[in-house]
Amino acid sequence: MPAEDLPGAFITVEGxxxxxxxxxxxxxxxxxxxxxxxxxxxFEPGGTALGTRLRSLVLxxxxxxxxxxxxxxxxxxxxxxxxxVLIPALTAGEIVLSDRYSxxxxxxxxxxxxxxxxxxxSLNRAATQGLTPDLTLLLDxxxxxxxxxxxxxxxxxxxxxxxxxxxHGRVNxxxxxxxxxxxERVCVIxxxxxxxxxxxxxxxxxxxxxxxxxxxx
Ligand code: Z5A
Numbered sequence: 366m367p368a369e370d371l372p373g374a375f376i377t378v379e380g381x382x383x384x385x386x387x388x389x390x391x392x393x394x395x396x397x398x399x400x401x402x403x404x405x406x407x408f409e410p411g412g413t414a415l416g417t418r419l420r421s422l423v424l425x426x427x428x429x430x431x432x433x434x435x436x437x438x439x440x441x442x443x444x445x446x447x448x449x450v451l452i453p454a455l456t457a458g459e460i461v462l463s464d465r466y467s468x469x470x471x472x473x474x475x476x477x478x479x480x481x482x483x484x485x486x487s488l489n490r491a492a493t494q495g496l497t498p499d500l501t502l503l504l505d506x507x508x509x510x511x512x513x514x515x516x517x518x519x520x521x522x523x524x525x526x527x528x529x530x531x532x533h534g535r536v537n538x539x540x541x542x543x544x545x546x547x548x549e550r551v552c553v554i555x556x557x558x559x560x561x562x563x564x565x566x567x568x569x570x571x572x573x574x575x576x577x578x579x580x581x582x
Pocket of ligand 1: 389517
């Protein structure tokens with residue numbers, strides 16, 4: 366089920382740790398609402414009661430789990446998010462802005478952990494019922510900068526954020542490869558810019574996409 370078959374608009378924000386996704390998703394939501402649009406902001410892993418529980422398990426630094434166990438937890442959180450939040454909001458014609466979605470699984474578990482990308486893509490299709498974003502904003506910053514930002518904000522340990530720099534470098538390179546494969550969906554924004562410049566660029570991309578969609582319908 367491509368999101369374009371539903372009346373709403375499905376936009377995701379992706380990128381490595383500390384890239385500025387949450388900051389951008391919040392400010393973009395506010396600007397779009399001020400312009401009179403109905404926007405639901407959500408996030409993964411989380412967004413539902415089950416997703417919130419799974420989030421605390423998958424990020425718990427005191428738990429050990431295999432890379433596939435980790436993957437199943439993200440996929441289970443995604444399946445409930447799609448069914449309970451995304452499909453109803455898109456069916457109601459809302460703009461849905463999700464802080465992370467299925468590209469994160471390909472980047473972290475595929476490029477980062479080294480799991481098979483084709484298998485992950487097929488599991489993503491099953492967990493999402495085939496729901497793909499209309500538009501993805503990828504915040505691209507060097508892993509060192511993202512980790513420094515994330516660690517300056519919080520010293521709380523987390524099982525994935527605490528992985529080494531090489532892991533985060535592979536994740537970021539993976540996101541760039543996904544963007545290169547699907548340039549019609551994924552727009553790369555330089556996350557090194559200050560937050561206001563990132564927002565300006567994102568707003569321009571989103572408004573252009575929304576206007577284009579209205580013209581096409
Ligand atoms: N994960 C996965 O492995 N597989 C999956 O399928 C999914 C997720 C869905 C939790 O995600 C973890 O789950 C994550 C990926 C993995 N890995 N880890 N750890 P998360 O999204 O909840 O966690 P996160 O990526 O670590 O989010 P984050 O650290 O909160 O990063 P962010 O949302 O991109 O950044 P931010 O919170 O907006 O900003 C971080 C700090 O930088 C903050 O102090 C801001 O004020 C500052 N900031 C933001 N923008 C700027 C700019 N432009 N300039 C300067 N400073 C800025």
